Amino acid sequence: MSATEKARIAELRRQIEYHNYRYYVLDDPEIPDAEYDRLLRELQDLETTHPALISADSPTQRVGAAPLRAFAEAVHAAPMLSLENAFSDQEVADFDRRVHERLKIEGDIEYSCEPKLDGLAISLRFENGRLVQAATRGDGERGEEVTQNVRTIASIPLRLRGGDVPAIMEVRGEVFMTKTGFEAMNAAAREKGEKVFVNPRNAAAGSLRQLDPRVTAQRPLAFFSYGVGLVEGIAMPDRHSAILTSLREWGLPVSREQQCVIGIAGCRAYYAEMAKRRNALPYEIDGVVYKVDRIDQQQALGSVSRAPRWALAHKFPAQEELTRVVDIEVQVGRTGALTPVARLEPVFVGGVTVTNATLHNEDEVRRKDVRIGDTVIVRRAGDVIPEVVSVVLDRRPDDARVFQMPAHCPVCGSDITRVEGEAIARCSGGLFCAAQRKESIKHFASRRAMDIEGLGDKLVEQLVESGLIGTVADLYALKNEQLANLERMGDKSAENLVAAIAHSRSTTLPRFLYALGMREVGEATALALANHFGDLDALMQADVDRLQQVPDVGPIVATHVVDFFHQPHNQEVIATLRAAGIHWPAIEARGLTEQPLAGKTFVLTGTLEELTRDEAKAHLQTLGAKVSGSVSKRTDCVVAGSDAGSKLTRAKDLGIQVISETELLRMLREGGVV
Numbered sequence: 001m002s003a004t005e006k007a008r009i010a011e012l013r014r015q016i017e018y019h020n021y022r023y024y025v026l027d028d029p030e031i032p033d034a035e036y037d038r039l040l041r042e043l044q045d046l047e048t049t050h051p052a053l054i055s056a057d058s059p060t061q062r063v064g065a066a067p068l069r070a071f072a073e074a075v076h077a078a079p080m081l082s083l084e085n086a087f088s089d090q091e092v093a094d095f096d097r098r099v100h101e102r103l104k105i106e107g108d109i110e111y112s113c114e115p116k117l118d119g120l121a122i123s124l125r126f127e128n129g130r131l132v133q134a135a136t137r138g139d140g141e142r143g144e145e146v147t148q149n150v151r152t153i154a155s156i157p158l159r160l161r162g163g164d165v166p167a168i169m170e171v172r173g174e175v176f177m178t179k180t181g182f183e184a185m186n187a188a189a190r191e192k193g194e195k196v197f198v199n200p201r202n203a204a205a206g207s208l209r210q211l212d213p214r215v216t217a218q219r220p221l222a223f224f225s226y227g228v229g230l231v232e233g234i235a236m237p238d239r240h241s242a243i244l245t246s247l248r249e250w251g252l253p254v255s256r257e258q259q260c261v262i263g264i265a266g267c268r269a270y271y272a273e274m275a276k277r278r279n280a281l282p283y284e285i286d287g288v289v290y291k292v293d294r295i296d297q298q299q300a301l302g303s304v305s306r307a308p309r310w311a312l313a314h315k316f317p318a319q320e321e322l323t324r325v326v327d328i329e330v331q332v333g334r335t336g337a338l339t340p341v342a343r344l345e346p347v348f349v350g351g352v353t354v355t356n357a358t359l360h361n362e363d364e365v366r367r368k369d370v371r372i373g374d375t376v377i378v379r380r381a382g383d384v385i386p387e388v389v390s391v392v393l394d395r396r397p398d399d400a401r402v403f404q405m406p407a408h409c410p411v412c413g414s415d416i417t418r419v420e421g422e423a424i425a426r427c428s429g430g431l432f433c434a435a436q437r438k439e440s441i442k443h444f445a446s447r448r449a450m451d452i453e454g455l456g457d458k459l460v461e462q463l464v465e466s467g468l469i470g471t472v473a474d475l476y477a478l479k480n481e482q483l484a485n486l487e488r489m490g491d492k493s494a495e496n497l498v499a500a501i502a503h504s505r506s507t508t509l510p511r512f513l514y515a516l517g518m519r520e521v522g523e524a525t526a527l528a529l530a531n532h533f534g535d536l537d538a539l540m541q542a543d544v545d546r547l548q549q550v551p552d553v554g555p556i557v558a559t560h561v562v563d564f565f566h567q568p569h570n571q572e573v574i575a576t577l578r579a580a581g582i583h584w585p586a587i588e589a590r591g592l593t594e595q596p597l598a599g600k601t602f603v604l605t606g607t608l609e610e611l612t613r614d615e616a617k618a619h620l621q622t623l624g625a626k627v628s629g630s631v632s633k634r635t636d637c638v639v640a641g642s643d644a645g646s647k648l649t650r651a652k653d654l655g656i657q658v659i660s661e662t663e664l665l666r667m668l669r670e671g672g673v674v
């Protein structure tokens, strides 16, 4: 073994210990889990090659760090085990093979599949049905006693339901935070200028390890159970899945996603399904867990060091990774808004290679203190644009440079203005600015606006740069020959594009209004404006007061709309578009007519299929209804989509009318708004 290897082992141990401390003791990790896992794996590999160097105090020989002194220590009657991780199909296949070999059986194994919740493990001790102690995992043998805090979590029962409860039972599960709870909590913290949490897991851990339970009580914590430790005084079922059912019957929450499958093929299908649904789930998961379902088989398999041989965590690709900020540039949006964007060293995260990440605005750059040269955590979850989460200060180079917002637009050189109290700085160049022109044309052509198929971002940029178009109105004058001369554009695609542009002439008024790209006028507002005024000329002539009669339109939106239509340039573009043949079916103006749902209060809950929430709300408001966020005695009707939860239950309890989306659509059709 070489001296460098020995030094590397020492260095890895130092680093892992430091990150353990950040993670377990301070609840404030500096690096993403994937990076931590790599450090640990590197150390494990080196120690496997050189077993003589393994020492009892190596981070590979224990799990977690010592409890904080301020909490009492709690001893687990049965140790809290950890899980072996798999990152590939091959590792899952190896696991299944080992299970077969140890059990000496041929046929498919029955597995219980569950989401791998991204929170923190907790053990709840119930004696004769009463919750007497709650403890964190700690080192697996003993953790921190957090009973007072756990008692504040609404979903954890203080007493088990039913007469037949065990004399002693340790329930094992995960405390976590829902995504919406996390967002709301961070938004409130940001408003008060308090510390925000990096992700729901840290938020859950930080909240549970508060010394003051009143603070914990304010935090939106949730809990799912996924197993048991010591159980005495009752015969438990002989399958893991049946144990979960018992737990549920005793009043303990269990994830609805749990599913029994046959063999490794079933596990794969479950993994694929959950990977697809991951971002739509209300809470974060970082993978799935496969557990041999039969308890006799689990017992035959036993455990190695700290992980059972009968379970495996199959992890999803990391959504957070480390990389370096090469530069910070400023991007100009459709409305002139300037967004600082970090140019990154390419990094594979969330399943794609990422080279840019948004920094939102100048204040965010200051708040996160991101500097050019810094190592940062980037996050890419689902289709959301990648963002810089935080800086790893430990790795800041001496020559890291502070970002300065430019005084002039980097594209057109116009002055940059930032209205007092607003976070967004803007280029004042309007459509003189090529960047704003490009963005407004991209928006106009986009799917939910005029839906011009084949007119993608790159092509718009080419068209503007080549001088073929200056405004959206110029699109309708484009000829095949002009397009066919562009790079990477053949006769056929030129023809298709001209046809797609022509096709877009037949549209709807809400789409057209949305396509114009007025500030603060999203799809729902465009819809409300269209329904209220019924026709474009009436809208163009409306003043601020008149506009504010439209549901959900306040003084700011009204001013943006008036400003937009007052600009001669915009009037000209609209006139050209109409002359080019843009048309839409007539809508009956609702502004002054009788409103069939006047005085009625609606609540929307669950997932709607046909309409977005905003659209449903705008339509209901057009018919005169009020749309509220919570169900009360004053609610007249609840529209329940799929997965409707507590609001639906409450509506039923209060005897309030509940309708489906289909019934809502019928109502809207009768009202003439869809």
Ligand code: IVH
Residues within 6 Å of the ligand: 080, 081, 082, 083, 114, 115, 116, 117, 118, 119, 120, 121, 122, 137, 174, 226, 227, 289, 308, 311, 313
């Ligand atoms: S079972 C006997 N099931 O993952 C095995 N753990 O990496 C004990 N976790 O400490 C754990 N979801 O905090 C199990 N459905 C699930 C889980 C789960 C999340 C966490 C738990 C555990 C860690 C191990």
